[in-house]
Amino acid sequence: MTQKTLRAGLIGYGMIGKVHAYATATLPWYAPELPIVGRISAVATSRMETALQAQEQIGCDAAYDDYRRVVEDPSIDVVHVCVPNALHLPVLLAAIKANKRIYCEKPLVVNSKEASVLRDALRDSHYSQANMLAHHLxxxxxxxxxxxxxxxxxxxxxxxxxxxxxxxxxxxxxxxxxxxxxxxxxxxxxxxxxxxxxxxxxxxxxxxxxxxxxxxxxxxxxxxxxxxxxxxxxxxxxxxxxxxxxxxxxxxxxxxxxxxxxxxxxxxxxxxxxxxxxxxxxxxxxxxxxxxxxxxxxxxxxxxxxxxxxxxxxxxxxxxxxxxxxxxxxxxxxxxxxxxxxxxxxxxxxxxxxCGARYPSPESDFPSPKSTCGWLRAHVASLAAFYRGIADGKVYGADFEQGLKIQDALSKIAASSHGQFWIDL
Ligand SMILES: NC(=O)c1ccc[n+]([C@@H]2O[C@H](COP(=O)([O-])OP(=O)(O)OC[C@H]3O[C@@H](n4cnc5c(N)ncnc54)[C@H](O)[C@@H]3O)[C@@H](O)[C@H]2O)c1
Known part of the structure; x- marks a missing residue:
C-alpha cells in the first residue's frame, strides 16, 4: 500500500522535539497500513547553531532560528509545537493563521487569558484543520x-x-x-x-x-x-x-x-x-x-x-x-x-x-503484539553497543565466540533430549 507523506515542520528540538522526530520517522514501521504519515522536512529552534545540529540529526531539508519561517512555509502541511509552554500560544496563533494541521505538546496554553485568546483566534479564523495534543498516556x-x-x-x-x-x-x-x-x-x-x-x-x-x-x-x-x-x-x-x-x-x-x-x-x-x-x-x-x-x-x-x-x-x-x-x-x-x-x-x-503492544489495525503490525514496552528500546541499546564497539575497537556484547559457545550448548541440549541422557557441557 502506498502511504501519502505529509511534510511536517518541527518547532523546538529539545527533549520532546527529539521524541516527535523519532516518532515521525518510525511511524511507517509501526503502522504500515496508515494511509497518511509525516516526514519532518524543516526544523526551528531558538538558535541557528542548534537548528543546524537538529537538521543534521533528523536529516531534514531546512533549519531556521525563527519558527515563523516553518509555519509560514506553504509547502509545510503539519506543525509540531515542541517549544517551552509560554511559547505555545504565539506558535499556535501563527500556525492557525497559516491554516496548518497542528500536533501540540501539552499544556496547550498556560492560563485562562491565553485560552481565551486561542478560543477567539479559532473562532475568528474558522480554523478547521486536524489538531491534537500529545497526551501520550x-x-x-x-x-x-x-x-x-x-x-x-x-x-x-x-x-x-x-x-x-x-x-x-x-x-x-x-x-x-x-x-x-x-x-x-x-x-x-x-x-x-x-x-x-x-x-x-x-x-x-x-x-x-x-x-x-x-x-x-x-x-x-x-x-x-x-x-x-x-x-x-x-x-x-x-x-x-x-x-x-x-x-x-x-x-x-x-x-x-x-x-x-x-x-x-x-x-x-x-x-x-x-x-x-x-x-x-x-x-x-x-x-x-x-x-x-x-x-x-x-x-x-x-x-x-x-x-x-x-x-x-x-x-x-x-x-x-x-x-x-x-x-x-x-x-x-x-x-x-x-x-x-x-x-x-x-x-x-x-x-x-x-495489554502489551496489542494495538488494533492500522497500528498492529509492529512490533509483535506480545512485546513489552521496553522491547524495542532493548534492540536499540543492543545496536548501540555494536556501533560503540566499532568505534572503540572493543566488543560490548555477545560476539561470535559467545555465539559458538551457546550453539555448542544448544546442540548438546538437542542431543540429550533425543537420547534422554545426561550430557557434559
Ligand atoms: N508529553 C510529554 O511527555 C512531555 C515531556 C516533556 C516535555 N513536554 C512538553 O514539551 C514542550 C517542550 O519541552 P522540552 O522538555 O522539550 O523543552 P526543552 O527546553 O528541552 O526544549 C525546548 C526547545 O524549544 C526551542 N525553543 C525555545 N525558544 C524557541 C523559539 N523562540 N523558537 C523556536 N524554538 C525555540 C529550544 O531551542 C529547544 O529546542 C513543553 O511544552 C513541555 O511541557 C511534554
Whole structure:
C-alpha cells in the first residue's frame, strides 16, 4: 500500500522535539497500513547553531532560528509545537493563521487569558484543520483497554478514583526549573495536565475540586551547576513554580455520562438517583452535594524520592475496579466485583490483563503484539553497543565466540533430549 507523506515542520528540538522526530520517522514501521504519515522536512529552534545540529540529526531539508519561517512555509502541511509552554500560544496563533494541521505538546496554553485568546483566534479564523495534543498516556495499550472497559460498564457506577504522577526530578535543590520557573511551568501544568486529561478521558471532569500546592525548595540556581561549582557560585532565583499539587474532587461536571448496565444480582444499585434507568447507570453520582458523589484524588509532584516516571491509577466502581502503574505498563489489573469470593477465595481476585503492544489495525503490525514496552528500546541499546564497539575497537556484547559457545550448548541440549541422557557441557 502506498502511504501519502505529509511534510511536517518541527518547532523546538529539545527533549520532546527529539521524541516527535523519532516518532515521525518510525511511524511507517509501526503502522504500515496508515494511509497518511509525516516526514519532518524543516526544523526551528531558538538558535541557528542548534537548528543546524537538529537538521543534521533528523536529516531534514531546512533549519531556521525563527519558527515563523516553518509555519509560514506553504509547502509545510503539519506543525509540531515542541517549544517551552509560554511559547505555545504565539506558535499556535501563527500556525492557525497559516491554516496548518497542528500536533501540540501539552499544556496547550498556560492560563485562562491565553485560552481565551486561542478560543477567539479559532473562532475568528474558522480554523478547521486536524489538531491534537500529545497526551501520550492515551497511547498506552493498557490505558486504552481501561477506557474500553469503563465504557462497556465493566466497573459499573464509578465510586472513587485516585491518580498520581510522581517524579523525583526536582528533589535536588541544585536543579534549576529553567523555563518552568514561572506561571508557565510547575507541577500543575507539567504533570497534572496529563492527569486531568486522563481523568476526563476515562471518567469525566469533576464538578468541584479543592487543591493545594507546595513549594518545598524556594530558591534554586538560575542555571545548572557545572562540575566543581556549588550553589554559592551561581546566580539564584526565587522559585515561583509549585513542586507539588494535591487535588480532591467531587461529582462530575457532565451529569449525563452513563455506561451500559451489566445485570447482576450483586450490583450495587442506587435507585434513589433521579432519572435512574434500568438499562444504563450513571458513570458516577455526579451531584457533588450528594453523600454518594464520586470522589477523586489527584496528586502530582516532582519531589517523590525514588520515583522515576510513576503514574498510578486506581478506579473503583460498583461492579469492579481497575489499577495501572506506568512502572509496569504491560498490564492492566482488573477486579470483577461480580465474581463472589468462595472457600479459600474461590475465583475472586485481581486479574492481570496482558495489554502489551496489542494495538488494533492500522497500528498492529509492529512490533509483535506480545512485546513489552521496553522491547524495542532493548534492540536499540543492543545496536548501540555494536556501533560503540566499532568505534572503540572493543566488543560490548555477545560476539561470535559467545555465539559458538551457546550453539555448542544448544546442540548438546538437542542431543540429550533425543537420547534422554545426561550430557557434559
Ligand atoms: N508529553 C510529554 O511527555 C512531555 C515531556 C516533556 C516535555 N513536554 C512538553 O514539551 C514542550 C517542550 O519541552 P522540552 O522538555 O522539550 O523543552 P526543552 O527546553 O528541552 O526544549 C525546548 C526547545 O524549544 C526551542 N525553543 C525555545 N525558544 C524557541 C523559539 N523562540 N523558537 C523556536 N524554538 C525555540 C529550544 O531551542 C529547544 O529546542 C513543553 O511544552 C513541555 O511541557 C511534554
Amino acid at each position: 492515551r497511547g498506552f495499550a493498557a490505558l486504552r483497554r481501561a477506557k474500553e472497559m469503563i465504557d462497556a460498564g465493566r466497573l459499573g457506577q464509578i465510586i472513587r478514583y485516585r491518580v498520581a504522577y510522581r517524579h523525583s526530578s526536582m528533589l535536588d535543590p541544585t536543579i534549576p526549573w529553567r523555563w518552568k520557573n514561572d506561571a508557565s511551568g510547575g507541577s500543575i501544568l507539567d504533570l497534572a495536565s496529563h492527569l486531568v486529561d486522563l481523568v476526563d478521558w476515562l471518567i469525566g471532569l469533576p464538578a468541584i475540586l479543592i487543591a493545594q500546592t507546595s513549594t518545598f525548595v524556594t530558591v534554586r540556581p538560575k542555571r545548572p551547576l557545572k562540575q566543581d561549582e556549588s550553589l554559592d557560585d551561581v546566580p539564584r532565583q526565587l522559585v515561583l513554580a509549585e513542586d507539588s499539587v494535591s487535588i480532591l474532587t467531587r461529582g462530575l461536571r457532565d451529569a449525563n455520562r452513563v455506561v451500559p448496565r451489566i445485570p447482576s444480582s450483586r450490583v450495587f444499585e442506587r435507585p434513589e438517583i433521579a432519572g435512574f434507568d434500568p438499562d444504563v447507570m450513571p458513570i458516577a453520582v455526579s451531584d457533588p452535594n450528594k453523600a454518594a458523589a464520586i470522589t477523586g484524588m489527584i496528586e502530582a509532584t516532582k519531589l517523590a524520592s525514588g520515583a522515576e516516571d510513576e503514574l498510578e491509577l486506581e478506579i473503583g466502581g460498583s461492579q469492579g475496579s481497575l489499577r495501572f502503574s506506568l512502572m509496569n505498563p504491560h498490564y492492566l489489573e482488573y477486579f470483577d466485583a461480580r465474581v463472589p469470593f468462595g472457600t479459600y477465595g474461590g475465583d475472586a481476585g485481581w486479574k492481570k490483563i496482558a
